[in-house]
Amino acid sequence: MPEKVKTEKVKTSAGRHLSKVVGDAYMDLHAKAAQGAFVVWIAINVPAELFLGFENVVYGVPESHAALNAAKGVGVLQCEKAERLGYSMDLCSYARIDIGSVSDGGKDSPTFGLPKPHLLVSDNNNCSLLVKWFDVHHRRIGVPHFVIDVPFCYEPQKEKDRKYIIQQFKDLIRTIEEMSGQKFDMDKALAAVSNTSEGIRHWKRFLSFAEHQPSGITAFDSFVQMAPFLVARGTSQFVDHYKLLTDETEQRVTEGIFPVPDEKYRLFWDNIAPWHQLRNMSGGLAKFGANIVGATYTLCIGTVEGSFDLFDYDGGDALEYCARTQNCYICPHGMKLRGKSMQTVVEKLNIDGIVFASNRSCKPYSVTQLDQQKLMTDQFGVPSVMIDVDHADARKYSEESTFTRLEALLEQIEAKRAA
């Protein structure tokens, strides 16, 4: 394990803007809720653009709120509250953080929790247990729970499944109209989808700076910069933020400013970000000249299953586009599709080694990793390592053991180079 690295913390303009976007979004959410807005809690993959089709509907994302708690160092505290209520330590740490936070009205949360919802909207594409998790709130808070059922993709999404998803979006819109008394405006939703799409184009350009050698970004930057996807999708701030981020990154690359200037090892990450370890892990790796330059977690945004290429919105049917991208995140599609996209990007980014993060809190992301590792290492000759993490519960993570394995990966890479 490397000695603790003192990383100089120079906040970029995009970094400062990120804090503002996230801070404003939570403030705005609380303020609007207090003024009588219709509040929805949604799973990450629920198309938030639909809510922008209403005059006064706001949304909070419990998973994102949980990640923020973990990143700010209160994840374990919140998990323990849920465990005291009887929720098993084996359950997803996002769920435990969220249930713990709700149990005492958002005490200890960096955002004072989320305002009380009128409606819960979960889906089962990232994971089915999200439905069970939202059911916990449904019972404890006593509000309706709308479930969006997205068929898992072993092959590219089928039209019959897409129609089924669209039907559910329409039912969701109708439900909100009935509950809130507000009328849905498709043009507004369409404008929101256009904004999201434009922001995603900037996002993909931002991620493409990983192709530069040395890389213009680290995957850790991209993890942190995902936040606007969860609090500001569909808005003009969303577009502005990702344009600022991308332009600034381009400028830094032009000026020869790189996060790991003496980059010797270009690594790739597979799983959710280890929110409680971002700084330690990036700093620790940088000391070895290693940079995790890309991640399946961030590359899948704005794509469709089986490819990390941009799936652009053509300005047509907004519901069709939202439905088509429902399986793009890694968990809602199968091993063959995952392998296909990973193989392509590993070549594109000139990756030396892959870090498979086996995540106890995310079985849908993790259970195929043993096969995936064999595929990438045995068939495509890319050295790899499996490390144990939990995305938000720091008690289930060992820095010593992780760095022992990461160092072994770097040795594998050296051995391959020497051969």
Place this chain on the structure above:
Amino acid sequence: MKIDITKKLEQLKKDGRKILGCFPLYPPLELFYAMDLVPVVLWGLRGSVPDTAESDRLLQNYTCSVARHLTEFVLSEDSGLLDGLFMYNACDTLRNLPEIIEKGLEKNGRSLPLIKVHIPMVLPAQTDASAYFKNEIHHLVKELEERFDVSFSKDKFVEAVKKFKHVRNLMVRAENRVTQGRLSFLNFADAIHECWFSTVEEQIRILESLIEGLSGEVEFSTDNNTRHGVILSGILPPPTSVINAIESSGLRVVGNDIASLGRSYACMPEISEDPGAYFLDFYYQHFPCPTLLYTGDRRTTSLFGLMEKTGASGVIFVGEKFCEYEYFEFPHLVQQLKDKGIQTLEIEIAIEDDAQTSAHDSRISAFAELLKSNA
């Protein structure tokens, strides 16, 4: 469990039957049977594999024992007993198993047809998924016809539906005998488990024989009245040693909310010659189970109904380690029962517990004492 599953499958094979291994728990059995296939539900395979050596290479140790035993069984079953696999969407681990198993088989130079169907999980009050579902069943019929060179007939389907209805009625009657203390829960659970690996005709024979008392011995008839009745709830019945510990502590299992038992046979859909309509009814009227996401709101009511029917004084939740579905619901159910003055006990069964469950004994004894003192 006492049955030798491999032997059962060998027997079916000798009879010239095509065997379809199914998971998870509630596949459309009647349809398969009507199409001359014998469906076997690959669940509760704990005692049927010596270890999990093969599956440990493919699945992390934080996946549940059901997935690990199932994978092990299919991969190590190398005599070609299964002719295909069928699965529908359930939990986050199981939905990835078809590809994991496919890869594992491929590595061993084998392959099996894998048939997958999506059961809608939307709440019926929110979205009408009947057209989507019927289309899924329609495609399933076509796929079975193409892959197995079999054909669908309405008459055979109705005949199969009637037989399975009879089987489910027999299972309920056997369960009633358990409630009455005339049949031990252990013998009952073993018989139901054996049914999962038998033809429907054999299932009828096994259950009739059990009910007529030919194979189900009454183990504690002398002091039934002094024993406190408990309900077991979970995705699998606990290991034999735990059932023995329950019974030797002065408790009596009088009912079950077990996925592979009561939840499987409680639903009796109307007879129909249209498989789409029949299975829509089957899934939407199904006894609540955490794996059927739309049944969540009915869960407490059904558990209270079971308590009332059986006169049980407590519930033992049997948690299968790493089964998130069950674990998300336990705290709510425990609280609901507690609010009604009903005592509960939670025990956890992990894969390592195959050999060692004595750690639960003292907790079960203490629970029995608690029920006695509250009587």
